[in-house]
Amino acid sequence: MAFSALRFVYLGWIEEHYIEPIFHFSYYGFSWVKPLGVWGMYLVHALMFFSALGVATGRLYRVSAIFLFLTFSYTELIDLTYYLNHYYFVSLICLWLIFMPEPDAQFRMPQWCRFIILFQLTVVYCYAGWAKMNSDWLLEALPLRIWLPAHDDLPIIGPLLVYPETAYLFCWFGMIYDCFIAFFLFYNRTRPLAYFTVIVFHVLTGLLFQIGVFPWVMIGSTLIFFSIHWHERNLNILRKIKVFNALFKLDYPNNNTVNNFHIGPLLRAFLFVFIVFQLLFPWRYLLYPGNLFWTEEGYRFSWRVMLVEKAGDATFYVKDGVTGREGIVYNREFLNIHQEKQMSFQPDMILQFAHFLGKHYSTKGVQKPQVRAEVYVTMNARKAQLLIDPHVDLMQVKDTWAPKSWILPYSP
Amino acid sequence: MKKSGILLFCLVAVLIGVVACKKDDPEETKPGFDRVAMLTAYRDQFIVPAYQEALSKSTSLRDAAQAFTAAPSTELLGSLQSAWIDAAVAWQQACMYNFGPAGESGILKSLQEELATFPVSETKLNSILSTGTWNTSDFNRDARGFYAIEYLIFDPLSDAQTLVERFNAQMRRDFLVALCNDVRNRISTVQNAWSSYGSEFISNSGTDAGSSVALLYNEFVKSYEAIKNFKFGLPLGLRPGQTAVAPELLEARYSKISFRLAKAHYNHIVNLYRGVDESKSFKGYLKTVTGGEALVTETETQLSVLAGQFNALDENLDMADRIVNNPQALIDLHTELQKNTKNFKSDMSSLLGIAITFTSGDGD
Structure with a gap:
């Protein structure tokens, strides 16, 4: 039953471009993930493409699902600067696809399959909505007041976007939408209207912001809220089209074997741990001092999307510990424009880059390198201020889960 | 039934109404x-x-x-x-x-x-x-x-x-x-x-990656950084790993007009920022957006420091000679150029909402 909704989502995730910068930012604990070189990366993407097709058409389902999860997650893990919440979302869904049994003779699936996707979507929306309840978003309409006027050339709504009132409207509507849409989708009566809102909301944000496939992922995956009868009806229509029928194996399987839908203790335990993790992990920011949006400690993997406009300028100084001679790094020598932009306001990336620089220059004749960084960050259009202590030798700092004492407090 | 949905729509309708009324108000000068x-x-x-x-x-x-x-x-x-x-x-x-x-x-x-x-x-x-x-x-x-x-x-x-x-x-x-x-x-x-x-340049007037505003802006920043890094930093030996000054890396080292060229280049970039008519320039654009006035003020302060330093030096000075024998004024100039980078680079693109890359983002 979940299949009709999910299968179409997969087509179109393949982006063929892969550039190779000199340095890649790694995820904490995943620094062993390295890119494979041009042909290797093409191979991975090809594999991802075919496993997505496999999952969507139900051919070699299990193997395809495993490869889809592995290849997709692998490409995401290579470089932290490309982190996106919706890639994380896709990775999680792919993970669950591995464990889902193939549908039985009546095209049925165990309840937990639908439940876990519904749970994940509800978590995404609710946590995104909760995250919007901050004073900048609700009282100042920031950062939308910055982002919207830049799109005043859109047809029809464009001219409205320059007004701050529009930004307030979008902010409040976005917050209310995120908080409640999942619940409206749950109830039969509100579902059609709610789904219409889903389409409007995501198409609009897709037009306004550079967020890639996210709108289509959400529009596609929220279909799962619809009832089994609704999906059956649509399937029946699709079955009449021969091409679809052949391609996606929409007919009931001919063999009469009935799958065993018994949910094992291991899977049960995994489901439990996953749910607890999803519910609790986004709250870890409470354990860190300071302004979450400023320090970004505990920011990622928490469904915080489109919440803050930040940009930084990071100047790295590498000092020879013996001669005392200090040089200024040209970041673009090592990073592409996207990596430099992302790194320049996120402390863990700044630290990683500093360590890379220290290592790099120690091979270029700089002895006992000390690396410090002067990082000016502007947040929600406010005057730029220093993000980290410019005197700290970052080579002496290790990235851990502990609060980063070298981050300077934010003063509004 | 559908009460909540209807409620939501009413809210939207009312708010759109408010915006629309605002638009018709003749007293309101059009922002943007x-x-x-x-x-x-x-x-x-x-x-x-x-x-x-x-x-x-x-x-x-x-x-x-x-x-x-x-x-x-x-x-x-x-x-x-x-x-x-x-x-x-x-x-x-x-x-x-x-x-x-x-x-x-x-x-x-x-x-x-x-x-x-x-x-x-x-x-x-x-x-x-x-x-x-x-x-x-x-x-x-x-x-x-x-x-x-x-x-x-x-x-x-x-x-x-x-x-x-x-x-x-x-x-x-x-x-x-x-x-x-x-x-x-x-x-x-x-x-x-x-x-x-x-x-085509004029009609592609959005702010997305690939729009004329983004193209021009990216080159503006790149050019500014090129002055700082390649016309001053590198010859001055300010890169990590350099152990001495490198006057042989200067632009126009045979004709010895390096400084004159760097200054002309810099002046042109500042002129572009300010425009002939300020209301049709990046500076004028900044003044219309949230937080823009403060950034313009800060930028102008730094630009006047820079103008002072550029003008204090003889336009025909022999940079190679100064780099070897008395580089301090040039090092100071490099430092001041560095201080203004954030104004032109991160702050300006952030405030104007210019997309500097095609890569999709989460908005953080």
Whole structure:
């Protein structure tokens, strides 16, 4: 039953471009993930493409699902600067696809399959909505007041976007939408209207912001809220089209074997741990001092999307510990424009880059390198201020889960 | 039924109504900024005139080279040298528009890289002069362009007569003319292309990656950073791993007009920021957005510090000599350029909402 909704989502995730910068930012604990070189990366993407097709058409389902999860997650893990919440979302869904049994003779699936996707979507929306309840978003309409006027050339709504009132409207509507849409989708009566809102909301944000496939992922995956009868009806229509029928194996399987839908203790335990993790992990920011949006400690993997406009300028100084001679790094020598932009306001990336620089220059004749960084960050259009202590030798700092004492407090 | 949905829609409708009423209010001055007017002004007052000037000066350079090679003399060498200086100075105004017709395409690099790469490779140039074979469209961008021409016609260690005598070799005369032709033709091609690209430039008036605003802005920042990094930082030995100053990395090191070129380049960037008419410039654009006034004030403060430092130095100062013997003023200048980077780079793009890359984001 979940299949009709999910299968179409997969087509179109393949982006063929892969550039190779000199340095890649790694995820904490995943620094062993390295890119494979041009042909290797093409191979991975090809594999991802075919496993997505496999999952969507139900051919070699299990193997395809495993490869889809592995290849997709692998490409995401290579470089932290490309982190996106919706890639994380896709990775999680792919993970669950591995464990889902193939549908039985009546095209049925165990309840937990639908439940876990519904749970994940509800978590995404609710946590995104909760995250919007901050004073900048609700009282100042920031950062939308910055982002919207830049799109005043859109047809029809464009001219409205320059007004701050529009930004307030979008902010409040976005917050209310995120908080409640999942619940409206749950109830039969509100579902059609709610789904219409889903389409409007995501198409609009897709037009306004550079967020890639996210709108289509959400529009596609929220279909799962619809009832089994609704999906059956649509399937029946699709079955009449021969091409679809052949391609996606929409007919009931001919063999009469009935799958065993018994949910094992291991899977049960995994489901439990996953749910607890999803519910609790986004709250870890409470354990860190300071302004979450400023320090970004505990920011990622928490469904915080489109919440803050930040940009930084990071100047790295590498000092020879013996001669005392200090040089200024040209970041673009090592990073592409996207990596430099992302790194320049996120402390863990700044630290990683500093360590890379220290290592790099120690091979270029700089002895006992000390690396410090002067990082000016502007947040929600406010005057730029220093993000980290410019005197700290970052080579002496290790990235851990502990609060980063070298981050300077934010003063509004 | 559907109460909550209806409620939601009512809320939306009311709020849209509020916005709509606001719009009809004649007292309200329309917020927002006319990017089309800004792009038009940049095209007509900056970009097109810059290419015209560069074309005219590079044409004079080619003519001077032809006159000189027809009958080499110290007098004609003098006029050739001053034609080169004029062309190199004119290029500083056009060097920053490396998009559209001047952008990378296929194996062609940006116009700036194709005809103004520095330092040039003396090894490659000497090899060309001894073998007599050259190719002005290969990958050896450090063996052609303005600074290869400069290498042929300037030599701080030799007098004019010695320089002229070197041109007794036909090969050297032919190479010089070929280089001058190449520079002129490349500029001419781009200058021509702008007559058709110009309208596309103006109509592509969004702020997305690939829009004219984003293209122009990215090159503006890149050009600014190039002054800081390559015209000051690197020759001053300020890069990590450098253990000494490196005056041999200076732009225009044979003619010794490095500082004059850097200053012309810098001034042009500031002029672009401010515009001829401020209301049609990046500066004017900033003034219309959230947080923009404060940034404009801060930027202007830093720009006046920079203007003071540039003007305190003699325009014709010998940078190579100063770098070796008394670099402090130049190091200070580099520091001040660094301080302004965040204003032009991160702050400005953030406030204007210009997308600097195509990569999709989460908005954080």
